[in-house]
Structure formats: C-alpha cells, structure tokens
Amino acid sequence: MRSARSARRILVLFSLLAVTPVYAGDAEESPTFGELLQVTNLLDNAGMSRPAEAGKPTLLNVDKQVKKILSDPVAVDIINRVIKKEVLRDDGWLFLRDIDFKFKIFDATDDGTPLSGGFAYAYEKDIRDHEFQVKGLDYADLDLSFSSRGNVAFDSDVNPEDFLDTKINFGFYGSHGGTRGPMTPEDHERYITLTQELSNLSTAELRTSPKKQELLKLARSYLTNQVGFDLGGKVAFETDQTFSHRQMVYGGELGLVVSGWERFDATTWNETSTLAKFNLVDYPFAVIRWATGFDQGFAPRGLNFPAGRTGIGLVDPQNDDPRAAFGDHSSFPRVDAEVSFRTPVVDASNLLHLSGGNLLDNLKLILDVIYVSADYRYYREIGASNAVKSANLAEFNYVVATVGSTSGPFFSYLDGHLPFDRTSDQIYEVGYKFHF
Amino acid sequence: MKWTNNNRACVATWSALLVLDQNSEGFAESENVKIGTFKFWVKGESGELRKSRAMQLATMLDNIMQNFEFAKYEEGSDKPGAINAMCGVLTEDAKTIAELGDVIDDNYFFPSEKTNA
Numbered sequence: 365m366r367s368a369r370s371a372r373r374i375l376v377l378f379s380l381l382a383v384t385p386v387y388a389g390d391a392e393e394s395p396t397f398g399e400l401l402q403v404t405n406l407l408d409n410a411g412m413s414r415p416a417e418a419g420k421p422t423l424l425n426v427d428k429q430v431k432k433i434l435s436d437p438v439a440v441d442i443i444n445r446v447i448k449k450e451v452l453r454d455d456g457w458l459f460l461r462d463i464d465f466k467f468k469i470f471d472a473t474d475d476g477t478p479l480s481g482g483f484a485y486a487y488e489k490d491i492r493d494h495e496f497q498v499k500g501l502d503y504a505d506l507d508l509s510f511s512s513r514g515n516v517a518f519d520s521d522v523n524p525e526d527f528l529d530t531k532i533n534f535g536f537y538g539s540h541g542g543t544r545g546p547m548t549p550e551d552h553e554r555y556i557t558l559t560q561e562l563s564n565l566s567t568a569e570l571r572t573s574p575k576k577q578e579l580l581k582l583a584r585s586y587l588t589n590q591v592g593f594d595l596g597g598k599v600a601f602e603t604d605q606t607f608s609h610r611q612m613v614y615g616g617e618l619g620l621v622v623s624g625w626e627r628f629d630a631t632t633w634n635e636t637s638t639l640a641k642f643n644l645v646d647y648p649f650a651v652i653r654w655a656t657g658f659d660q661g662f663a664p665r666g667l668n669f670p671a672g673r674t675g676i677g678l679v680d681p682q683n684d685d686p687r688a689a690f691g692d693h694s695s696f697p698r699v700d701a702e703v704s705f706r707t708p709v710v711d712a713s714n715l716l717h718l719s720g721g722n723l724l725d726n727l728k729l730i731l732d733v734i735y736v737s738a739d740y741r742y743y744r745e746i747g748a749s750n751a752v753k754s755a756n757l758a759e760f761n762y763v764v765a766t767v768g769s770t771s772g773p774f775f776s777y778l779d780g781h782l783p784f785d786r787t788s789d790q791i792y793e794v795g796y797k798f799h800f
Numbered sequence: 801m802k803w804t805n806n807n808r809a810c811v812a813t814w815s816a817l818l819v820l821d822q823n824s825e826g827f828a829e830s831e832n833v834k835i836g837t838f839k840f841w842v843k844g845e846s847g848e849l850r851k852s853r854a855m856q857l858a859t860m861l862d863n864i865m866q867n868f869e870f871a872k873y874e875e876g877s878d879k880p881g882a883i884n885a886m887c888g889v890l891t892e893d894a895k896t897i898a899e900l901g902d903v904i905d906d907n908y909f910f911p912s913e914k915t916n917a
Contacts, residue, residue, distance in 0.1 A: 464892045486847075488888055493880040503859055505880045513847055529847065537855055543863040546870070555868055556912075559815035563805040563827035570826045576818075583819040583868060592856040619852035625860070628821070667821070671842075673849045702849050704842040739844040764844025770837040778844070 463487045468515070482517035501538045507596075509533050516605045527782055528603050531613075535596025542590040542625065551582060558582070580629070587625035589639050589666065594619045598677075602783075608683065613698075615677020624666015632661035640666030649707045649736060658711045658733075668707040675700050679745075690751035697746040706737035712769070732769040739764045743783055801905050803831040803898045808912045809905035812871070813897060816864040820857070823897065835900070836893025847891070854890035858883045861904070871908040882907035 464486040488511040498504040514528030547555060558579040562570060570576055600613040624639040633641075640646075646664040653659040680695040681687070687696075711733050741762040748758035761780040768774020805811050805827055814830050817823040822838040823830055835841065840853050862883050865871040873882060885903045889895045 464894060466894055486892060488891065490884045490888075493884050495878070495880045503862075503879070503883075505883075507880075507884065511847070539856065539859045542860050543867045546867045552868065552870055555815075559811055560805065562818075563811045563814065565826050567824070567826040567829050571824075579815070580819060583864075586867065587819075590856060590860065592852065592859065594852055594855065617848065619849060621852050621856045623856055623860075625820075671849055671853055673846070673852065675848075702846055704845045704849055706839070706842045735839075737842045737844075739842055739846075739849075741846060766843045770839070776843065 482515065482519075484513075484515045486513035487511065488513075498538060501540050502542065504536070504538045507533070507535050507537060509535075514605065528605060529600060530602075531598050531600035533596055533598045535594050537592070537594045539590060539592040541588045542623075543586050544588050545586075547586060551586075555579070555582060584625075584627075584629065587628070589626045589637065590623040592621045592623070609685070610682040611685070612680040612682060613677045614680070615675050615698075617673060617675030617677075619671070619673040621671040622669040624669060626666065628665060628667040631659040631663050633663055634661075636663050637666050639669075640664050643669050645670055645705060646707050649709050652709045656710050658708065665707060668705065670703050670705040672704075673702045686755075687752050687757050690749070690755050690757070692749050692752050696748070698743060699746060700741065700743045702739065702741045704737070704739040706735055708733050709736050709767075710734040734767065734769055737766045741782070801898075801902050803901065807901075807905065808869075808910040809908065810898075810901045812865060812869050812908075812910065813901040813904050816861050816868075817897065819864065819868075820860060822857070831896065831898045833897045834893060835890055835895045835897075838890075841893065851887065851891055854887045855883070857890055858886035861886055865904065865908050869908070869910060871910045874907055874909050877907040 465483065467481065467483050488509065490507060490509045492508040493505050494507075495503070495505045510532050512528075512530040516528075546552075558575055562573060562576055562579060565573060595616075595618050597616045598613070600615075601610070602613055603610045622639070624637055624643070626637040626639065627635055628637075628640070630636040630640070641664060643664045643666060646668050650659070650662050650664045654662050676697065676699050678695055679698050681693075685693070687693075741760075743760040745752065745758045752758050760783055762778075762782050763780055764776065764778045766774055766776040768776075801807065801809070803810055811827065814823070814827050817830075817838075822840060823833055825833055838857075840857055842850075842853075845853075862879060865882075873879065882903075885907060886900065889900045889903055
C-alpha cells in the first residue's frame, strides 16, 4: 500500500515535470524539486492522485479539488511561476506574452466565508502611438490602445474586486521636465564607472557604500521637477464576473501626476525644493519623519505629491441594472474622481537605534522604511432620481489605506465599494510581504 | 536576456531605478524584485491612474537612458515605442526588474555595445 502511494506520488511528480521539460537546463529560475514535491503533497491531500474507489471516478470532484489547491499560497506561487517561466516562453505562445495572468486567492473577511481560489488577468496593447512636438512640453504623444483586466473568483460571492473592465482608449500624453539635459562627457564617464562598480555589491554593502552616495549626488543633480498629464476618451465595457451586471461607458478623462524629482532626498526645510514646500498633504507625515529621526528637520517631499484623475461619461446599462428596480431604466451621466498618495513615514531601523538595541542590524534589513499610502475613488450619477438616491445607488465611495514596508509587514484597510460590488465592506488585512 | 552586469542594459535599468529611488536592492538581488514593490506603486489604485504614474516613470527612464547613458534607440524602435513598452511592464505588479531590463535591452543601444544590427 505504502509503495503504491509512493508510486502515485512519483507519477504526479513526473507529470509536473512533463509539462515543464526544461527545468534541468534552467535550474536557477525554476521551481525546485522540493517545491514540486510540495505541490504533489497538495495534490495528494486534495485526493487528486488517489486511485478511483469503487464506483467513484478519480476526477468526480475535480472542481473542488482544484479550488482546494488554489487556496494554498505555496501552490499558487509555484503554479504562477510555472506559467510565467514555461508556458509563456519565447519559443511558443508568443501571442500570450502581453497577457498578465496569475492565479490568486480571494478573501472576503467580513463574514467568515472561506478563501476562494481564482485568477486575475490583465492585457494591454498599444494599437498606435505617435510622438509630436508641442511647445512647452518635452514629450508628447497620441496613443490608441486596448486593455482588459479583472479578477475572477471561483466563488463569485467572495470576490472583493468584482469588476471586469475592457476598453479602447484614445489619449494624449504630455510631459514637461525630468532632467536638465545630457550629462557632460566627464560626468557620463563617472556615472558609467560608478554604476558598473556598484553593481558588484550586495544589498548590505550597497547601503553603506560612499560610492553610492557619490552616484546619487551626481545623478540627482541633473534631475528637475516633472509634470505629466493625459487627456483622453474611452469606450468601455464594464461587468461583474458573472456578467449579470453589464454596462457600456463612453467618456473622457484627465489625469495629472506631479513628480518633484528636484532635491527629492532633502531632509531639511531649507534643502527642499519650492514645489515640495507646497505639498501640504505631506506635512503631517513630514512631522512624523522629523520626530522619529528619519529626516533631520521638517521636510515635505516633492516626490510624494498626490496624483489625481477625473472623468465624465455616459453609462449605458445593458443588463440587470440595480437602478431599474427603482423605476429608472435610462442611460445616465456619471462623474468620477480619484486621488492617490504614498509617502514614507518612519525608518524602522532608526526607531530600533533610538530604542537602544543593537540587536537589530539584521532586523534593519527586514523592517526597512514604513510607508503610508491611500487611494480614494468617488463616483456620482448626475441628476439621479430621488428613488435612485434613496437606494444609495447614486454615489459610491471607495478608499484603500495601507501602512507597511515594501517588503515586510503591512496593515491594509478598505472601506466602501465600487459600482458593481455586492456589498459595502470594511475589510482589514494584516500580512507580510516576501521577496522571492 | 540573462541578468548580468556584463550587459549594460541590465546595469542601466538597475542604476536608473536606484537613482529614481524606486528600488534599493543590490544588483544581483534586484533581478526578481517585482514592480509592485516600487515606491510609485499605490495599493488599490485604479488602472487608469496607475498608467498615468507608470507613463511618468517610463518617461523618466527614457530621459536617463538618453541623457545619462547616452543610449540611442535600436533600429525599429523609437521614443514612443520605448516609453509605451516600459509603461506596459510598469503597470503590472508581478513583472520584475529583469523583465523591465528586457524591454530596455530591446529598445536601446548602449555605447558599450558593439553593434546595433
């Protein structure tokens, strides 16, 4: 019995190896033997590799078995890597290279519903782009593009981002600033030499390298503030994953991003650029940075200006419009706006130093810098009927706020909902991010 | 493309991201760092606003390739093509720095390369 079980596990393992035939020659980039073994264990536990019992075919409950496997983070990570490294290789499936497809796990934590497997997809293709000269802009282009993205959960009730968006965009993008021109030949030579030398250092060595400081000082002296904006129109098909709610949206939108590259690493008020001094949103966080020793003084960051977008469109419901239940079957105009922001608040290694511990050189590498980020979206139907307003279908608010490091612990809070979300949720998420 | 500091496109990609404060890992450790860990990435942001931010960063990378690296466009590539290709990578959280390096290698010819044929 034991040997039969082992034989089945080996069979499953070889099946996996069969669909990923180049592992032997590409060992560094491929899942390890141990990782593959973990997947076979998962398959085994899910019953995928068991023999048929009398009257019960092996694949009778394959959908449940697949769901079970796709609820395991380790399996999902390995499967995504196999897809990325092997299925979407250059020598085949070329048309799939621009598609970002990955399995993922959905968790609607508000009602104790179990995790559900599923997948996310994103595809973006430029159909046409053309650069042209515009006075006052350093770069301008017209762009026609197609995109499609969404999240699909095997159990649609636990999809917190139940929104599939497929659209054609036509837009103008303009950018001013960024660099003050080409480096001098001497600075270019030094830049190439320094970057080549620094590329030999590990992360830990890099952090304390004087040559890194020399490089940053040299390169950043050429940076200037940058303003970018895009103005465009779109035709979009929006739906939930079951296609029970569907609508077309025809509209236009304007986006604005300001990046204060000039002296963006300043740590005192006098060093900061004029643009940075106008970043009022960053003032409370600048106080925290000053108080915790992250910055030497009060220094708002020009690089962390909020970015914004606003749009107006005509929404044409195609099916199961929730407004219809309140007597409104018509198309309707909608405005929407979004603001997002991210800024550093605390260097955890500074805090550890202040606490008097020196245990903590190793922890410095783990904790790193803590950031606060937030994204707020607002949708409003123009001229909504009283019935639609009373049913809370005229306005939608959605906010996501996160505190955490780029690679380490984080805390995330989500409130509100997007137009197709079934429930208005308050979702808290605590987690830990790893670099694999 | 193999991630190696013998290829100037890899070093140019890594050093540009270091200068722009998007990534602070060493060169070797940066290969599989994901775009979703970059400083410009805001969790929960819409695709539209993320694309605006990505275009901004892609334009800066193009500035650095031209003005710091003195790179030219490869035959068959041009500024909009290079910027939009980089933007395509920068809008996907699971893409890696090495994949961004691939795009930069495909679109730019660096002075230290022998031929752009």
